[in-house]
Amino acid sequence: MKIEILIRQLPLRHTFTIAHQSRDVQTTLIVRLWDGDTYGLGESTTNPFYGITVDNMTACLEEAQKLLENEPIQHPPLLWEKTKSIFANNPFAQCALDMAAWDLYTKKRGEKLYEHLGLQPATIPLTNFTIGIASVEKMVEKMREFDWPLYKIKLGTDHDMDIVRELRKHTDATFRIDANCAWTAEQAIRYSHELKQLNVEFMEQPLAKDDLEGMKEVYAHSALPVIADESCIVEADVKKCAGLFHGINVKLTKAGGITPGLRMIHDAKGLGMKTMVGCMTESSVGISAIAHIAPQLDYVDMDGAMLLAQDIATGVKISREGVQFPDRPGTGALLI
Secondary structure, three states, rough: OOOEEEEEEEEEEEEEEEOEEEEEEEEEEEEEEEOOOEEEEEEEEEEEEEOHHHHHHHHHHHHHHHHOOOOOOOOOHHHHHHHHHOOOOOOOHHHHHHHHHHHHHHHHHHOOOHHHOOHHHHHHEOOOEEEEEOOHHHHHHHHHOOOOEEEEEOOOOHHHHHHHHHHOOOOEEEHHHHHHOOOOOOHHHHHHHHHHHHOEEEEOOOOOOOHHHHHHHHHHHHOOOEEOOOOOHHHHHHHHOOOOOOOOEHHHHHHHHHHHHHHHHHHHOOOOEEEEEEOOOOOOOHHHHHHHHHHHHOEEEEHHHHHHHOOEOOOOOOEEEEEEOOOHHHHHHOOO
């Protein structure tokens, strides 16, 4: 196998702001994993909050190349285990390789990824469309520009409830709220009752990831379900979230790829928890991969490519009517 690394810039439709950062352009790393004349595509975006850069992802992938250069493509979970020590401190790079491996492996077998996994695309839940933190006027403008039946509203300001109340005046769409660790337990519980009346479906990561005592209170007294994000990064975190959250949001980049993501979803279901997969503003390379595993989810946040001013790839097409997959094996993603 040969690992080819491509760096691309993803310009965003609008400045994207959450509780701890803002950006207008997202840097992304594409892995093209070759076996003979066939290749698979994978992707991971850089992330300053987690210390993920082009340089440290590239260094890990170059180390993995030394291990794989004389190896043919193999079942991706075997490849993931073989290389996991290299990526111990860089799951984002591991995700890009793992995603490419799944694309390549299923291409070689002439299967779409969802077919290989035994999933039915008709059961994919509708993705939300994310509205980042901005002035209320700008947030309303974003909703008008992209009319959608389900929005994720990013919060973490000193006037969060005012934002939700005002946005509700302008749409009948269902809301999801993501506070990105910004609230206290008292705030989350108090807000949840009004948020429920404002047609909010759930609250994502309302408290700091280590505030376990606070989450016990929120879990017990919230009027809305609570979904873990920052509190559920890797496989070992799933069990820790039981009794604190009603569900988990798996980010493939943070977890290390599709391989551990599938295991996290399985473990959460076994604990009676809801499952969701989220994105990190990827292009259609990463989003197409998420779409293939989405049929087994309760919720999905795969709007990354929808947030871009210009995509670098083609793949799945997402509309109100559902997800349309290209008639190609693997994940179906192609670079433009």
